[in-house]
Amino acid sequence: MNWPGIVYALILMQSPQVAETQALQAARDAEQRGEAARAVEIVRQALVVNPKSVELLKTEGRLLLRDPGRSAQARDPLTKAVALAPADGEAHYYLSQWACLHNMDAQCISEARHALRLAPGNVQAQLQLNTLIGLASERTGDAAAADAAFRASLVANQKLGLPDPLSAYQYVSFLLNRAKDAEAQAIVLLLMQKAPGFGPAWLERAKWAARKGQAAETARMAEQALALAGMQKEQLRAAHMLLARTYFQLGREDEASKHQAWIEEHLN
Amino acid sequence: MILLLLPSLFSGEGVGFIRFEETAAKAGLSFRLQNGQSGQRHQIETMVGGVAALDYDRDGRIDLFFVNGARIPSLLKERQGFENRLYHNEGNGRFLDVTVRAGVAGEGYGMGVAVGDFDNDGFPDLYVAGVNRNQLLRNRGDGTFEDVTAKSGATGIAPGDRKRWAVGAGFFDYDNDGDLDLFVLQYVDWQLEKEPVCVSNGVRAFCHPNSYRPLPNLLYRNNGDGTFSDVSETSGIGRLPGKGMGVAFADYDGDGWTDIFVSNDTFRNFLFRNKGDGTFAEAAVLMGVAFNEHGKSMAGMGVDFRDVDNDGRPDIVQTGMVGDTFPLYRNGVSGFEDHTSASGLAALTARLTAWGVGLCDFDNDGWKDLFTANGSILDNAREVENLPDRLPLKVFRNQAGRFTDAGAPGMGEARVHRGAAFADFDGDGRIDVAVSALNDVPKLLLNRTTGGGHWLLVDLEGTRSNRDGLGAVVTVTAGGRKFTNHATTSVGYLSASDRRVHFGLGTAARAERVEIRWPGGGRQTLENVAADRVLKVKQQP
Numbered sequence: 001m002n003w004p005g006i007v008y009a010l011i012l013m014q015s016p017q018v019a020e021t022q023a024l025q026a027a028r029d030a031e032q033r034g035e036a037a038r039a040v041e042i043v044r045q046a047l048v049v050n051p052k053s054v055e056l057l058k059t060e061g062r063l064l065l066r067d068p069g070r071s072a073q074a075r076d077p078l079t080k081a082v083a084l085a086p087a088d089g090e091a092h093y094y095l096s097q098w099a100c101l102h103n104m105d106a107q108c109i110s111e112a113r114h115a116l117r118l119a120p121g122n123v124q125a126q127l128q129l130n131t132l133i134g135l136a137s138e139r140t141g142d143a144a145a146a147d148a149a150f151r152a153s154l155v156a157n158q159k160l161g162l163p164d165p166l167s168a169y170q171y172v173s174f175l176l177n178r179a180k181d182a183e184a185q186a187i188v189l190l191l192m193q194k195a196p197g198f199g200p201a202w203l204e205r206a207k208w209a210a211r212k213g214q215a216a217e218t219a220r221m222a223e224q225a226l227a228l229a230g231m232q233k234e235q236l237r238a239a240h241m242l243l244a245r246t247y248f249q250l251g252r253e254d255e256a257s258k259h260q261a262w263i264e265e266h267l268n
Numbered sequence: 269m270i271l272l273l274l275p276s277l278f279s280g281e282g283v284g285f286i287r288f289e290e291t292a293a294k295a296g297l298s299f300r301l302q303n304g305q306s307g308q309r310h311q312i313e314t315m316v317g318g319v320a321a322l323d324y325d326r327d328g329r330i331d332l333f334f335v336n337g338a339r340i341p342s343l344l345k346e347r348q349g350f351e352n353r354l355y356h357n358e359g360n361g362r363f364l365d366v367t368v369r370a371g372v373a374g375e376g377y378g379m380g381v382a383v384g385d386f387d388n389d390g391f392p393d394l395y396v397a398g399v400n401r402n403q404l405l406r407n408r409g410d411g412t413f414e415d416v417t418a419k420s421g422a423t424g425i426a427p428g429d430r431k432r433w434a435v436g437a438g439f440f441d442y443d444n445d446g447d448l449d450l451f452v453l454q455y456v457d458w459q460l461e462k463e464p465v466c467v468s469n470g471v472r473a474f475c476h477p478n479s480y481r482p483l484p485n486l487l488y489r490n491n492g493d494g495t496f497s498d499v500s501e502t503s504g505i506g507r508l509p510g511k512g513m514g515v516a517f518a519d520y521d522g523d524g525w526t527d528i529f530v531s532n533d534t535f536r537n538f539l540f541r542n543k544g545d546g547t548f549a550e551a552a553v554l555m556g557v558a559f560n561e562h563g564k565s566m567a568g569m570g571v572d573f574r575d576v577d578n579d580g581r582p583d584i585v586q587t588g589m590v591g592d593t594f595p596l597y598r599n600g601v602s603g604f605e606d607h608t609s610a611s612g613l614a615a616l617t618a619r620l621t622a623w624g625v626g627l628c629d630f631d632n633d634g635w636k637d638l639f640t641a642n643g644s645i646l647d648n649a650r651e652v653e654n655l656p657d658r659l660p661l662k663v664f665r666n667q668a669g670r671f672t673d674a675g676a677p678g679m680g681e682a683r684v685h686r687g688a689a690f691a692d693f694d695g696d697g698r699i700d701v702a703v704s705a706l707n708d709v710p711k712l713l714l715n716r717t718t719g720g721g722h723w724l725l726v727d728l729e730g731t732r733s734n735r736d737g738l739g740a741v742v743t744v745t746a747g748g749r750k751f752t753n754h755a756t757t758s759v760g761y762l763s764a765s766d767r768r769v770h771f772g773l774g775t776a777a778r779a780e781r782v783e784i785r786w787p788g789g790g791r792q793t794l795e796n797v798a799a800d801r802v803l804k805v806k807q808q809p
Contacts, residue, residue, distance in 0.1 A: 068586060082574065103654040124299040139619055177593070177614035179670075211610075238563030249602065263553050267536050268565065 026058055030223050033095045039063050040070075047077075054098055057081035065101065074098045089118035093129060100132050108136040109145075122130055126156035131167040136177055138174055149225065156186065157225075165191050165198035172204060199228030199235055206242050218246045237263060284631035284720030286663055287677040288713040294690070295363045295712050297332070299353040301686070301704045304340040304377070305647070309474045310463055312399050313340070313438070314645055315455070318762035319624075319704050321691035322392045324370070325411055328802075329357035330691040330766055332702055333336035335396055338377040341460050343400045345375060352396065357693060358433055363710055363712075372413050376401030376774075380687070380762025382626045384439025384448040390733040395763070397424065397434035397452060404450075406494075422488045422496040424452050426506065428548055432483050433458045438758030440517040440526050441734045442503075442542055443489065448734050450488040450496060450688040451528060451758075452504070456480035468652045472712035474645060476642040477534045477567075485530065504540070504548045509536045514625075516573035516758050518582035518743065520555075520599055526739045526787065529557070531568035531586050557584055557597045561606035564682035567645075569687075570625040570761030575599075575752045576611075579741065582754065583607075587622035587640055587761070590655065594622065594640065612671045613638070616664055621645060623761040626686030628699040630674075632721035632772030633751055635666035637674065641685035641703050641730035641761070642752060658682035661703065661711075680711050690759060691766035697723040697769055697800055706808060722773040728755055728769065731807040732788060738788035742769045746799070747776030773799050 017164035023046030030039035047240055050056060063080035064070050075098055076200035081091040098104075112129045119125040137146035146180045157168055166236035168191055173185035191201035206221035226239035240259040247256035276776030283508040286766035303313040320333040323771040332355045339346045351373035367373050368747035377399035383392050391407035402424030405413040417423055424434045436453040443449065457480055466475035487505040487774060488496035495615065500506025503529075514531035521527065526540035530536065536558040540548035552558035559565050581599035588594055594617040597604035608614045617640070621644065649657040662683045665674040683705040693700045698715035728737030741754045751771050759765040773779065779797040784805060786792065792808055 023575050141619070143615070147447065176609045179612060211605075234559075234563035235403060235765075236559065236563070239560075241553075241556065244553075245481060245603065262554065263558075267553075267558075268289065 010036075019049050020056055024055060024059060025101065027093050031063065036063055036067060038122070040067075043217050044219055045080070052084055054085040054091065056171050057084070058088075058091050058094060061091075061098065064093065065097055075102075075228075078207070089115045089122075089125065093125065096129065096132055100136050103139075105136040105140045109133050109140075112136070116220070121213070123156045123159050125152050127164055127167060129159065130156065131170055134174065143178065146174060147174050162190070162194040165195040165201065174199075176204070177178060181199050181211075199232070201216060203235060203239055203242075204227060206239070210242060210246065218242060219250065222246065225229060237266060270375035278456045282576045284633070284717035286630045286637065286665060286674045286676040287716045287718070288676060289716050290678060290680040290711050291361065291714050292710050292712040295362055296359055296365070297355060297710055297712055298365070299334045299336075299355070300349065300709055301334065301336060301706060302350055302606060303706060304350070305707065306340040307390075308463065309472055310340060311456070312377060312379075312433070312475060314474050314647065314706070315762075316362070316377075316379055316706065317438060317686060317704055318378075318764070319687040319689040319702050319710065320381045320383050320394065320395075320757075320764040321380055321385045321689035321702060321766045322394075322757075322764065323766075324354070324392055325356065325358075325718055327357075327715045329356045329359050329695065331355060332363060332689070332692050332693075332712075333372070333381060333394060334342055334704060335381050335382075335398075335687075335762070336374070337788055338399075343377040361694070363589055364564040366411065370412055371415075372513040374403060376403075379434065380436030380453070381621065381764055382437035382439050382450070383764035383767070384450075385734070385736045386439065386448045386450070387494060387647075388447060389420070390735060391769075392736070395422070395437045395439070395450060395452075397437045399433050399458070401655055402431075402434055402437075402452065411490075416494065418495060421497050422450055422452075424486060426484075426486060426500060427498060429556050433755055434486075435513060436515060436762040438515045439694075439736075439738060439758075440518060440528075440758070441739050441758070441787050442487070442548075443524055443546060444525065444731070444733075444739075445492070445732055446732055446788065447490040447492050448736065448738060449490045449513065451515055451517075451615055452486035453515045453530065454483040454485050454490070455533070457483055471648060471652050473648065473652050478488065480511075482511045482532075482724075484509045484514075501547070502644070502702075504547060504550070504804075508538060508550055510538055513569045514571035514586070514761055516584075517569045517739070518573040518754060519739070520573075520582055522581070524785075524787075524789065529571055529573050529584055532565070533569070534565055534567050535563045535798060537568055537586070537595050555603040556572060556606070557604045560593075560595045560608065566590075566595065570641075570763075571625045572625050572627045572759050573756075574627040574636060574754070576627060578667065578749070578751060578759055580634065580750065582609050582752075585613075585625060585627060585629070587625045587636060589621040589645060590619055591617050594620070594625075602632055607750060609778040611669060613664065616671060616673055618660075620659065620662065620783075622659075622662075623686045624703060624763060625760045626688060626690045626701070628690050628770065629666075629718075629772030630663060630676075630699055630715055631665070631717045632698065632723045632774070634721065634751055634772050634774040635668065636753075637666045637686065638664040638671060639686040639690070639701060639735070640789070643686060643706065647684065647706070657683065659685070661685060661713075678716060683708050683711075685711075686761065687763040688760050688767045689763045690771070691768075692725060696732060697725065722777050724771045724779060724797070724799050725802045726755075726769040726771070726782065727804045728767075728784065728786075728806070729806045730786065732790065733807055735805070736767050737784075738767060740769075741785040742771075743781075743785075744779050744785045745769050745781040745783075746771075746773040746779040748780075749774065749776070754773065768802070785805075
C-alpha cells in the first residue's frame with residue numbers, strides 16, 4: 001500500500017463523520033492535483049464505511065459526471081443522494097445534469113425544477129438550472145418552455161453581471177435556430193459589452209453583419225472573434241471562413257488567401 | 269359545418285395537405301433489408317442499403333430495385349434472403365418480384381445503387397456498389413440484365429489496389445460527350461479482420477468514423493463502346509481521400525458542365541467544380557460548403573442538390589446525425605450561404621438522424637419540400653445513449669423558402685430507415701417515395717395529398733446528349749412564376765430516383781414556356797404546354 005493509501009486507511013478507522021470530512025478533503029486535494037480517478041476511489045472507499053453520506057454520494061456523482069468515459073456511472077450515487085436527502089437542491093441539480101447529459105430530458109427537467117424550488121433565492125442556481133431546463137425543453141420540442149427557461153436564466157445571469165456568457169450563448173443559439181435574429185442579436189450585443197472576451201458573440205455578430213451585406217463590419221467582428229478563439233478549432237475555422245469570403249468580396253485578395261490557406265491547412 | 273370547413277383553412281388554393289398511404293405490403297413488396305448482423309457491430313452493418321426507382325422495361329411505370337447485404341463474415345449472399353430484389357410495377361398498385369428472371373440477385377455485400385443508361389440503348393442499367401464487389405448490370409432490354417463488370421472495367425478497384433468499400437455511385441456525363449460516366453463513392457478503409465472494438469458507456473457500439481482511414485472516390489469515363497476508363501487520378505477526383513456517404517450532381521455555376529457534391533462523414537464535404545477540360549477543382553471551402561457555418565464538419569450522410577428557393581440555381585441539402593442539424597446551403601451570387609437557421613431547418617432537424625433525403629414538390633405548389641428518411645446509426649442507441657433507434661419519417665413543407673414540419677400522416681411507424689427513392693409510382697402526378705429500413709421490410713408511400721397544384725413531368729430523350737438527358741436543366745414558366753429543376757438519378761443516400769424531371773405548378777394549368785438546356789449545349793423551348801401530364805421531349809438533332 002502506498003503512503004496516501006495508508007493514511008487513508010487510518011482515516012477510515014475513525015468515526016464515520018470524521019472519515020466523511022477527511023475523505024471529502026482528500027478527494028478535493030486529489031481532484032485539484034488532476035487525479036480525478038483517485039478522488040473517486042477515495043470517495044468510494046469512504047462510502048463503504050458511511051454508505052448513507054449524502055455529501056460523499058454527491059461528490060462521487062459530481063466527479064463521475066466530469067469524466068466522459070464514466071459519466072453513466074454517476075446515476076447510482078446521485079439517485080441515492082436524492083432519495084436520502086430529497087430537500088438537498090444540489091443533489092437534484094447534479095442528477096439533473098446527469099439526466100441531461102444522457103438524453104433523459106424529462107428527468108433532467110423535473111430534477112432541475114425540483115432543485116429550483118429548493119433554492120428560491122439562489123440566483124446562481126436559477127442561472128444554471130434554467131439553462132438546463134432550456135436545453136432539455138428544446139430537445140423535447142417544447143420551444144415555449146425552452147424560451148421561458150432561457151429567458152429566466154438570462155435574467156439571473158444579468159443580475160450577477162453576466163458571469164456566464166456560455167449560458168447566455170445557449171439562448172442565442174436557440175433563438176437563431178428559430179430564425180429569431182433580432183432577439184438573438186440583442187443578447188449578442190449584451191455579451192459583447194459585458195463579456196468582451198467571449199469569442200462566440202463576436203463571431204455571431206460577424207455572421208449577422210455578413211447576412212446584412214456589411215463587409216467591413218463583418219471583417220472587423222470576425223477578426224476579433226479570431227483573436228479570441230484560442231484553441232477552439234471550430235470557432236477558429238468559422239472565423240477564417242468568414243474572413244476569407246469577406247476579404248475576397250472587399251477585393252483584398254491577399255488577406256483572403258491567407259485565411260483560405262489556414263483553412264486548407266486545418267481541414268480535418 | 270365548422271368541421272367541414274376546416275380542410276380549406278389548411279389547404280388554400282393550389283396548396284395541398286401533404287399526406288401519404290403506406291402500401292408496401294398491399295403492393296407485394298416482401299423484400300427485407302438484411303445487414304447480416306453479427307453482434308460484433310461491424311461498421312458495414314449500419315450502412316445498408318440503397319433503393320432505386322427506374323422503369324427498367326420502359327412500360328411507362330416506375331419499378332423498384334432494392335440492394336441487400338450479405339452474411340458476415342463471408343460477405344457472400346450465401347442463403348436466400350440476402351438477394352437484391354427487382355420488382356416490376358404491374359400498374360394496379362401491385363409489384364411483382366422479377367429478380368430471378370432479370371438476373372439481378374447480385375453478389376457480395378451490397379450497399380448502394382446507381383441507375384443510368386450507360387450504353388444509350390434506351391434501357392436503364394444498374395450499378396450496384398458494395399463492400400467486396402461492385403456490379404455493372406447491363407439491361408438487355410428484354411427484361412433481363414447481364415453482369416458486364418469485368419468487361420466494362422468499372423470494377424470499383426483502382427489500378428494496383430484491392431477492392432475497397434464502395435457505398436454508392438452515380439451516373440452523369442462529366443465530359444458532355446453524350447454518354448454517361450460513372451462516379452463511385454467510397455467510404456472508409458474497412459476490413460473485417462481489422463475491425464476495431466469500440467465501447468460507449470460500457471456497451472459495444474459501432475465505431476466512430478475516426479477509427480478508419482478515409483478513401484478516395486473513383487471516376488470512370490465512358491469510352492462509348494461498353495467499356496470505361498479509370499480517370500480518377502487524371503481528373504483529380506481520386507487525389508482527395510474522404511468518407512463519402514452521398515453524392516449528387518448539378519451545374520452549380522451555370523457554366524454548362526456538371527459538378528459533383530460529395531457528402532462526407534465527419535469530414536469536410538467536397539464540391540468538385542467541373543473545369544470542362546476533363547479535370548475537377550475541389551472548391552468546397554471556397555464556395556462555403558465544406559463545413560457548416562459553425563466551422564464544423566458534420567456527420568454528412570445523404571444529399572440532394574436542387575433549387576430550393578426558385579432562383580434558378582441549385583442549392584444543397586445534407587442529412588446528418590442528431591445534434592448536427594441538416595444544413596441548407598443556398599447558392600448565391602458568389603458562393604453558397606449556410607441558410608439552415610433562416611430556413612427553419614435548424615430547429616426542425618436538430619434531434620434527427622437521417623440518411624435518405626430528397627427535395628420534391630409533394631403538394632405541387634411550386635416549392636420543393638424536403639423528405640428525410642430517419643433512423644439511428646446505432647442499433648443499440650437506447651442502451652448506449654438513451655435515444656431511440658427507430659425514428660419516424662419526416663416531410664418539411666417549403667413555404668417560399670421557409671420550412672415547417674408538414675406533419676404528413678400515413679408514413680407508417682418509426683423504423684431504422686435508410687435509403688429513399690422518389691418517383692411517381694402510380695402515375696397521378698404526385699411524387700411518391702420508396703424507403704428501405706434496416707432489418708425490416710420497405711415502405712412504399714403513395715402520395716395522397718389533396719388540394720395540391722398542377723404538375724408536369726418532363727421525360728427527356730437525348731440524341732446528341734446522353735439518352736437519359738441526365739444533366740439537362742429544365743426551366744418552366746407557368747402562371748408568371750419560374751421553376752427550375754434538372755435531370756438526375758443521384759438523389760439522397762445510396763439510392764437512385766426517377767430520372768424524369770418533376771414540377772409542381774401551383775394554380776397554373778398551363779406552362780407558358782418549357783426551356784431545356786441540354787448537357788453539351790443546345791437549348792430547346794416549348795410554349796403553351798398543358799399541365800398535368802408527362803411531357804416527352806426528344807432532343808432536336
